[in-house]
Amino acid sequence: GNSVTQMEGPVTLSEEAFLTINCTYTATGYPSLFWYVQYPGEGLQLLLKATKADDKGSNKGFEATYRKETTSFHLEKGSVQVSDSAVYFCARGTSGGSYIPTFGRGTSLIVHP
Amino acid sequence: DTGVSQNPRHKITKRGQNVTFRCDPISEHNRLYWYRQTLGQGPEFLTYFQNEAQLEKSRLLSDRFSAERPKGSFSTLEIQRTEQGDSAMYLCASSPPPDGYTFGSGTRLTVV
Numbered sequence: 001g002n003s004v005t006q007m008e009g010p011v012t013l014s015e016e017a018f019l020t021i022n023c024t025y026t027a028t029g030y031p032s033l034f035w036y037v038q039y040p041g042e043g044l045q046l047l048l049k050a051t052k053a054d055d056k057g058s059n060k061g062f063e064a065t066y067r068k069e070t071t072s073f074h075l076e077k078g079s080v081q082v083s084d085s086a087v088y089f090c091a092r093g094t095s096g097g098s099y100i101p102t103f104g105r106g107t108s109l110i111v112h113p
Numbered sequence: 114d115t116g117v118s119q120n121p122r123h124k125i126t127k128r129g130q131n132v133t134f135r136c137d138p139i140s141e142h143n144r145l146y147w148y149r150q151t152l153g154q155g156p157e158f159l160t161y162f163q164n165e166a167q168l169e170k171s172r173l174l175s176d177r178f179s180a181e182r183p184k185g186s187f188s189t190l191e192i193q194r195t196e197q198g199d200s201a202m203y204l205c206a207s208s209p210p211p212d213g214y215t216f217g218s219g220t221r222l223t224v225v
Contacts, residue, residue, distance in 0.1 A: 043217050091214075100158050101214055
């Protein structure tokens with residue numbers, strides 16, 4: 001089937017630590033891949049995206065590379081800040097004729113000073 | 114056009130009442146999606162429109178739920194005879210072809 005699997009949280013880090021949040025997907029073909037961020041009480045905001053294999057999406061120090069061979073799109077940041085504390089969602093775009101994006105369950109990130 | 118707008122931001126209603134939410138998408142986006150999100154979960158697909166046509170509905174969308182997009186612009190989501198299990202954040206997103214999704218801030222529904 002078509003699905004998105006994220007590592008379970010919460011992920012708790014100290015400020016300036018390195019962050020990795022794993023995401024793998026299943027799909028027909030090669031869909032666009034996205035990371036969204038959600039702050040408390042807010043909707044989802046697009047963080048970054050990649051539209052084809054080997055593309056690297058980046059924004060605000062976050063990066064993710066579209067890995068076709070491992071069907072993964074792991075999110076990384078070299079040095080997290082307290083303000084990065086939020087829930088992060090990996091998502092798969094249109095696939096196999098379906099125009100319905102699929103989201104992972106989200107990974108909560110807590111960054112301590 | 115500053116993005117996807119949802120109204121109201123919050124709604125508290127008594128069980129059994131009907132509620133209606135509105136979503137105004139980005140004007141040039143032809144696809145519009147409704148999702149439901151409960152605490153600690155990712156968004157769950159409810160339904161989507163391409164222009165004014167409702168092309169797919171999730172089985173989560175019981176017969177108490179109805180959505181419209183009459184002129185291919187704004188959309189409404191109505192829940193009739195609300196139940197406590199309907200309490201959630203209702204998210205709207207719009208998308209241009211071929212891909213990419215912009216979300217509104219959501220409507221948080223509390224059924225008491």
